Amino acid sequence: MSAPGNRHNSQAPGKLFQFKLVLLGESAVGKSSLVLRFVKDQFDDYRESTIGAAFLTQTIALDENTTVKFEIWDTAGQERYKSLAPMYYRNANCAVVVYDITQPSSLEKAKSWVNELKRQADPNIVIALAGNKSDLSERRVIDTETAQNYAADAGLLFFETSAKKSTNVNELFTSIARKMPLDQLAANSRARGNNLNQRGVDLNHPVAQNACSC
Amino acid sequence: MPQLLEVTEYDVIILGTGFIESILAGALARIGKSVLHLDANNFYGGNWSSLNFKELLEWTRSIQGVDGAYSTIEYEFYPIHEQVEDIPAMLLKESKRYNLDLAPKMVPCRGELIELLISSGVGRYLEFKAMDKTYIYSADTFDKVPCSKEDVFTNQSISLIEKRKLMRFLTFALDYTNSPDTYKDYEEKSFTTLLIEKFKIDGKLLLAVLYTIALIRTDANDVNTIQGLEKTQSYLKSLGRYGNAAFLVGLYGCGNEIAQGFCRVCAVYGGIYMLDHSVKHLLIDENSNKFTGLVDVNDQQISSTFLVSSIDYLPPRFLKEDEHWETTSRAIVIIDKFIHEESGDASLTVYPPETVKNKYPVTVLQFSAGTQTCPEDRYTVSDTKPNPLFALFYRHKKRVVSSSEIPENIIIASDPDSSLDFEEATIQARQYFEKMCPGEEFLPAGPDPDDEDEFIV
Numbered sequence: 215m216s217a218p219g220n221r222h223n224s225q226a227p228g229k230l231f232q233f234k235l236v237l238l239g240e241s242a243v244g245k246s247s248l249v250l251r252f253v254k255d256q257f258d259d260y261r262e263s264t265i266g267a268a269f270l271t272q273t274i275a276l277d278e279n280t281t282v283k284f285e286i287w288d289t290a291g292q293e294r295y296k297s298l299a300p301m302y303y304r305n306a307n308c309a310v311v312v313y314d315i316t317q318p319s320s321l322e323k324a325k326s327w328v329n330e331l332k333r334q335a336d337p338n339i340v341i342a343l344a345g346n347k348s349d350l351s352e353r354r355v356i357d358t359e360t361a362q363n364y365a366a367d368a369g370l371l372f373f374e375t376s377a378k379k380s381t382n383v384n385e386l387f388t389s390i391a392r393k394m395p396l397d398q399l400a401a402n403s404r405a406r407g408n409n410l411n412q413r414g415v416d417l418n419h420p421v422a423q424n425a426c427s428c
Numbered sequence: 429m430p431q432l433l434e435v436t437e438y439d440v441i442i443l444g445t446g447f448i449e450s451i452l453a454g455a456l457a458r459i460g461k462s463v464l465h466l467d468a469n470n471f472y473g474g475n476w477s478s479l480n481f482k483e484l485l486e487w488t489r490s491i492q493g494v495d496g497a498y499s500t501i502e503y504e505f506y507p508i509h510e511q512v513e514d515i516p517a518m519l520l521k522e523s524k525r526y527n528l529d530l531a532p533k534m535v536p537c538r539g540e541l542i543e544l545l546i547s548s549g550v551g552r553y554l555e556f557k558a559m560d561k562t563y564i565y566s567a568d569t570f571d572k573v574p575c576s577k578e579d580v581f582t583n584q585s586i587s588l589i590e591k592r593k594l595m596r597f598l599t600f601a602l603d604y605t606n607s608p609d610t611y612k613d614y615e616e617k618s619f620t621t622l623l624i625e626k627f628k629i630d631g632k633l634l635l636a637v638l639y640t641i642a643l644i645r646t647d648a649n650d651v652n653t654i655q656g657l658e659k660t661q662s663y664l665k666s667l668g669r670y671g672n673a674a675f676l677v678g679l680y681g682c683g684n685e686i687a688q689g690f691c692r693v694c695a696v697y698g699g700i701y702m703l704d705h706s707v708k709h710l711l712i713d714e715n716s717n718k719f720t721g722l723v724d725v726n727d728q729q730i731s732s733t734f735l736v737s738s739i740d741y742l743p744p745r746f747l748k749e750d751e752h753w754e755t756t757s758r759a760i761v762i763i764d765k766f767i768h769e770e771s772g773d774a775s776l777t778v779y780p781p782e783t784v785k786n787k788y789p790v791t792v793l794q795f796s797a798g799t800q801t802c803p804e805d806r807y808t809v810s811d812t813k814p815n816p817l818f819a820l821f822y823r824h825k826k827r828v829v830s831s832s833e834i835p836e837n838i839i840i841a842s843d844p845d846s847s848l849d850f851e852e853a854t855i856q857a858r859q860y861f862e863k864m865c866p867g868e869e870f871l872p873a874g875p876d877p878d879d880e881d882e883f884i885v
């Protein structure tokens with residue numbers, strides 16, 4: 215999944231890198247809203263939970279030769295009773311851990327998700343911490359510096375965002391894209407070759423038998 | 429403080445996150461049913477799960493002496509070789525890199541499950557590799573089995589005459605319904621008889637056709653011509669879709685990953701998930717003999733119109749006597765080298781009956797690090813040959829319920845069967861869905877995530 219794909223090369227010239235991005239954080243901190251703003255540039259005040267989205271994709275052109283495509287996985291509520299499936303973390307290349315600047319417990323929860331990621335996910339995962347609902351400054355209880363210091367100590371990207379006002383949302387995802395080790399991935403992919411056994415099987419793309427049909 | 433549910437009324441409560449329960453969870457939520465999905469274990473997959481090494485040991489201890497789906501459970505560490513003094517410590521240290529299937533299975537490249545994975549979109553969550561090598565054991569040697577036409581031509585272990593016989597049979601079997609004259613006199617006879625008399629296939633080649641192509645799992649004499657041809661045909665039809673393999677194996681373990689994929693569909697469509705959450709008792713109305721709800725571990729009463737349940741959660745009075753149960757002897761073995769040279773990431777080896785004092789065929793699925801089921805230089809098999817480091821033996825029972833006593837609004841998901849695939853289980857899930865929701869579509873595809881406009885900064 216982390217390899218440069220060529221399925222969608224027709225969309226953009228140059229190289230396309232595809233990454234799995236997972237969202238984590240306490241319920242109601244605005245995980246889905248951030249994605250909705252990023253992917254569809256929409257916001258819905260009364261949105262209760264994510265329904266119907268297996269995952270969303272969004273493409274960012276970093277420069278004229280490099281395009282990054284995020285496959286964004288929402289928790290689908292499975293985090294609520296601590297029942298997130300191992301599949302969720304599997305092969306995640308990057309993660310956005312979200313807290314709500316108006317909810318004191320949500321930063322603590324975010325820290326425990328960061329620890330969980332460090333335990334369960336790929337050791338090279340790129341993690342960004344997002345303090346959402348920055349538009350509600352009058353109700354702020356978590357100051358910027360506290361979160362920023364934590365992020366610096368833990369080696370995370372950090373942004374305060376507002377999905378509602380569209381503040382720092384694109385910046386958040388773009389900076390993740392820029393932090394992905396693209397050169398290294400390009401080198402790895404050249405070494406991989408086209409062997410079916412090494413690449414795994416794509417169910418939607420049958421591979422003809424390499425035999426004569428006599 | 430226990431986490432109480434905010435909502436206590438559902439269309440369907442589902443107990444257990446095994447393969448069948450999980451497909452139903454996804455299908456029911458997909459058409460708008462409200463679903464509460466509970467599992468008493470702290471992992472997904474129930475009796476279809478894949479566990480890491482530490483979890484496997486804990487699981488072994490937890491089922492020992494329990495009157496459930498497993499019996500005669502024994503495990504052993506083999507304190508040999510490699511200058512490694514403490515095998516248990518070594519395996520525990522790399523525990524997380526193992527994904528050991530409790531009921532190992534494969535996915536035929538054509539069939540019920542793969543079509544469902546593609547049509548529902550769940551296949552997008554999963555990763556597979558081709559199982560493209562099959563071996564058969566006889567008289568102290570392993571022979572590579574020719575499966576496809578290409579294999580037949582390049583295989584060096586069979587003679588030219590045998591190649592012709594085999595080609596003639598495979599060509600016929602792929603399309604057997606169009607040549608009824610060939611088999612009409614054999615319909616009542618055993619498949620073996622057809623192969624011997626009509627196609628002059630015997631000896632090693634006969635064993636290979638019976639046990640590695642038709643994949644017969646019992647005594648071949650009990651399999652009639654039509655059954656044998658059906659099995660052979662479904663095998664042959666699976667070839668050529670994803671390269672030169674009839675089966676795919678799941679990365680990170682098979683049944684558990686597939687179950688998690690369908691659970692995700694359920695969650696995405698609003699299903700509520702609680703693992704590590706047990707049930708105290710079911711509420712069944714005595715007069716109407718209908719399920720009305722249950723009381724959970726927190727004494728919360730939760731009601732639903734339907735209950736879908738793994739057998740693990742049913743009161744014992746619903747079960748038939750165990751002489752009716754199908755039992756499979758299984759072993760999980762961790763070894764330090766490939767069984768065969770050039771085995772690749774996954775291989776299948778079959779010991780036909782009577783080759784290792786066995787009454788029924790013994791099937792060995794070998795996985796290496798490429799399938800993400802174990803670390804490099806470790807291989808997991810569901811039987812053995814090179815140096816074993818660890819072996820766990822157990823008998824896995826497919827329990828049977830007595831249908832007359834069970835309330836009609838309880839749907840019971842079967843234990844894993846002895847087959848090497850998920851086909852019967854997938855069919856069962858679909859049939860249950862059709863029974864619960866007549867006329868509704870079974871797992872239609874969700875919106876395509878790629879239907880988005882490009883975004884440029």
